[in-house]
Amino acid sequence: MSTSTRDVLSDKTALVVGMGGLGCPAALCLVRAGVGRVLIADDDPVDVSNLHRQILYDDSDVGRDKCEAARERLAREAAPGQQVESLGTRLLPDNACELVRRADVVLEGADNFATKFLASDACRIAKRPVVHGAAIRFRATVWAVGPEGRPCYRCLFEDLPSEGAQPNCAEAGVMGPVVGLAGALLGDLALSVLAGEPRYGELFSYDGKRDELRSIAVAARAGCALCGQNPSIFEIRESRYIAPSCEA
Amino acid sequence: MITVRIPTPLRSLTGGEEAVQVSGETLRDVIASLEGKHPGIKERLLDDKGVRRFVNIYVGDEDVRFLDGLETKLKSGDEISIVPAIAGG
Numbered sequence: 001m002s003t004s005t006r007d008v009l010s011d012k013t014a015l016v017v018g019m020g021g022l023g024c025p026a027a028l029c030l031v032r033a034g035v036g037r038v039l040i041a042d043d044d045p046v047d048v049s050n051l052h053r054q055i056l057y058d059d060s061d062v063g064r065d066k067c068e069a070a071r072e073r074l075a076r077e078a079a080p081g082q083q084v085e086s087l088g089t090r091l092l093p094d095n096a097c098e099l100v101r102r103a104d105v106v107l108e109g110a111d112n113f114a115t116k117f118l119a120s121d122a123c124r125i126a127k128r129p130v131v132h133g134a135a136i137r138f139r140a141t142v143w144a145v146g147p148e149g150r151p152c153y154r155c156l157f158e159d160l161p162s163e164g165a166q167p168n169c170a171e172a173g174v175m176g177p178v179v180g181l182a183g184a185l186l187g188d189l190a191l192s193v194l195a196g197e198p199r200y201g202e203l204f205s206y207d208g209k210r211d212e213l214r215s216i217a218v219a220a221r222a223g224c225a226l227c228g229q230n231p232s233i234f235e236i237r238e239s240r241y242i243a244p245s246c247e248a
Numbered sequence: 249m250i251t252v253r254i255p256t257p258l259r260s261l262t263g264g265e266e267a268v269q270v271s272g273e274t275l276r277d278v279i280a281s282l283e284g285k286h287p288g289i290k291e292r293l294l295d296d297k298g299v300r301r302f303v304n305i306y307v308g309d310e311d312v313r314f315l316d317g318l319e320t321k322l323k324s325g326d327e328i329s330i331v332p333a334i335a336g337g
Contacts, residue, residue: 022337136336139256
């Protein structure tokens with residue numbers, strides 16, 4: 001990395017939403033790259049089932065607050081002058097816009113769709129770029145969305161799926177190396193945004209069984225409720241982030 | 249023949265196959281052929297309105313929502329990718 005790029009990064013703030021298998025390696029990438037201020041948001045405790053993939057924690061952290069354990073570890077990795085701040089909360093409807101406005105880029109590595117849509121909506125409203133990451137079993141996807149969207153997460157997936165329609169980490173499992181790679185890519189795309197060389201709208205999809213990384217250009221959707229021609233989402237309403245019950 | 253790349257979450261329906269070769273002139277035909285070979289997969293891809301909201305289907309690099317949806321014309325050698333929404337980490 002050039003000195004000038006490092007200088008640029010040292011003036012930037014990144015917010016990492018979700019300090020799990022994606023957020024841990026992504027935050028480490030940001031700190032090691034020299035990002036000036038790294039904010040971390042989560043409110044889960046460290047569980048023993050997290051340790052195979054959430055690389056900032058070890059056995060001694062089980063039961064501790066994830067944000068605090070991560071902050072301590074990241075602070076040890078940080079250079080003088082860099083700041084790592086635990087926000088002590090997860091991203092919630094009543095704090096989302098305020099938190100994302102504090103950052104130049106948001107890294108969303110949440111393990112649930114409600115938070116993914118919330119981060120997407122808040123970033124569009126606050127005009128902040130966001131990088132979305134997800135991993136389950138052997139599959140991962142990562143992509144960056146610009147401050148205006150077009151395309152955005154709602155262009156691709158529209159709205160929350162019915163409750164129980166999609167498997168979660170606990171039900172499906174997450175392969176540590178797969179989520180680690182996705183977390184590194186999450187960090188890499190965020191650094192590209194901060195360095196002024198964003199790669200918006202390119203969906204990277206990793207298949208851990210074939211060791212294959214592919215990319216597909218995502219198109220903006222004219223009817224998107226968030227960034228389309230006649231958008232309808234201009235504020236955060238808590239009711240939007242509650243999954244409907246299963247149809248079947 | 250058309251190659252359909254099967255994402256991990258759907259491979260339980262294809263006996264673990266990562267790619268399936270099928271024939272068809274449109275996406276609708278191809279999904280019908282897939283269903284014939286691997287029953288149950290159509291329900292995971294389509295609902296009564298068409299392609300399920302949480303599934304994205306691409307022909308090459310093009311999202312079929314921006315082509316002709318299920319009536320998208322295909323030609324031999326085309327590759328179809330299925331990208332389901334996932335959350336987790």
